[in-house]
Amino acid sequence: MEAKKRPVIELQDTVVTFKRNQGTITALDHVSLAIEPGEIYGIIGYSGAGKSTLIRVINHLQVPTSGKVIVNGQALDDLDQRQFQKARKKIGMIFQHFNLMNSRTVLNNVEFPLLGEKLSKTERREKALALLKLVELEELAEAFPDQLSGGQKQRVAIARALANNPDILVSDEATSALDPKTTLSILKLLQSLNQQLGLTIVLITHEIQVIQTICHRVAVMEAGQIIEQGKVAEVFMRPKKQLTREFIDTSINVQEALNRIRQSNLQDLYLLKFIGETTNQAVVTEMAQKFQVAANILFANVDQVDHLTVGIMILNLSGSEVSASVEYLRQQGVEVEVIKKEVHSHE
Ligand SMILES: Nc1ncnc2c1ncn2[C@@H]1O[C@H](COP(=O)(O)OP(=O)(O)O)[C@@H](O)[C@H]1O
Ligand SMILES: [Mg+2]
Incomplete structure (x- = not known):
């Protein structure tokens, strides 16, 4: 022992x-x-x-x-x-x-x-x-x-x-x-x-x-x-x-990107956080293949933190299966935060 x-x-x-x-x-x-x-x-x-x-x-x-x-x-x-x-x-x-x-x-x-x-x-x-x-x-x-x-x-x-x-x-x-x-x-x-x-x-x-x-x-x-x-x-x-969030956001410049992106008229914006083994691109690509959804990467940053890979990505998602695709990402261990979401009357 x-x-x-x-x-x-x-x-x-x-x-x-x-x-x-x-x-x-x-x-x-x-x-x-x-x-x-x-x-x-x-x-x-x-x-x-x-x-x-x-x-x-x-x-x-x-x-x-x-x-x-x-x-x-x-x-x-x-x-x-x-x-x-x-x-x-x-x-x-x-x-x-x-x-x-x-x-x-x-x-x-x-x-x-x-x-x-x-x-x-x-x-x-x-x-x-x-x-x-x-x-x-x-x-x-x-x-x-x-x-x-x-x-x-x-x-x-x-x-x-x-x-x-x-x-x-x-x-x-x-x-x-x-x-x-x-x-x-x-x-x-x-x-x-x-x-x-x-x-x-x-x-x-x-x-x-x-x-x-x-x-x-x-x-x-x-x-x-x-x-x-x-x-x-x-x-x-x-x-x-x-x-703590404030400190971290300054490190990955995510705040700056967010401010810029928020000013655009893009709807359905999501912030994704990856850690460890998961490689960002692969999960997003798989998601786009599995669901009726188009994923537009607006910002991405990958960093090493204490021997772990930490990735941040801001996505604009559009299509008929946005909710299902977000759910899929979460099942893959990706943290997903909704930054901005259009109210879809048909969903
Ligand atoms: N010797 C001292 N006499 C009076 N106030 C002090 C003294 N040392 C620190 N302070 C006060 O204690 C607080 C914490 O100071 P400090 O430990 O130097 O903070 P930091 O290193 O995070 O900037 C501050 O408000 C500072 O003004
Ligand atoms: Mg000091």
Whole structure:
């Protein structure tokens, strides 16, 4: 029998409030979550949702007003000063603005967290060089941060965050200042670190593409609460909350297409969602052969989400068997949403 993995990060009913002017503001409103070792856990929400506060609670920079925070099996309250320092080192952090020291070389930036360790100068240098190799930046060891691109700076920051062999890497909008191509290369690096080192990654973002590219599970935050969470592919297919839908729609540009299509005078519009094995085209083709129906594909987008294929299609259906053909699609495991439907007096 396989033992259930113990979560590496656990929040139990965590609340954080701040005093502001006369009132108080609730940055975390009874948040509970459990992150498994080796997981890439994404947290998405708009600005002000409480994401950074959640991160600060996890890395012990913020003491919760109430509730428990357990990291690596240790509750913050139970730690003395020395244990606390040690626990903090096991959590690496990267940020949107890299926070590198511009007067030090790349190598010195990476060596910095090792200065307090019992290492010889040579050992420290070797360790830092090995980390730079890991992020594919060895040849820039003697460069200064100002000479680097945004993507390279973030690689240095990642190497530095890994200096103390953390179990957990926390990323607070680490790709938000980068262009899409560089974002992807940083995400691929995080993914390979997750796989190579078994590093647990908590990834905060306001961009659903980031979640979609590398996260295993996702939590959606709004007004200090986690309003929805689950496996990425499942949340993508069956979002429960309006806010989640909004995020997903922006990712596949479906909203833009919908607005455009709605303005046309086409009737009987359907939104189809496919997941996993089902190949979109084949099901639609079969449907058109089986029924008296013409299917006009107005929009289609296929994407990889957490190893699954997720396809979205907007169809205009016409003919005498529209209802039966929609029923058929549903039987094939396709989710069908009616966007617009003409009232047919004869049906
Ligand atoms: N130190 C603080 N003092 C007062 N209010 C704060 C503090 N930190 C965060 N807040 C407030 O808590 C809410 C959540 O902030 P934050 O966690 O930074 O959100 P996010 O990272 O999702 O943008 C915001 O309304 C913010 O203004
Ligand atoms: Mg923030």
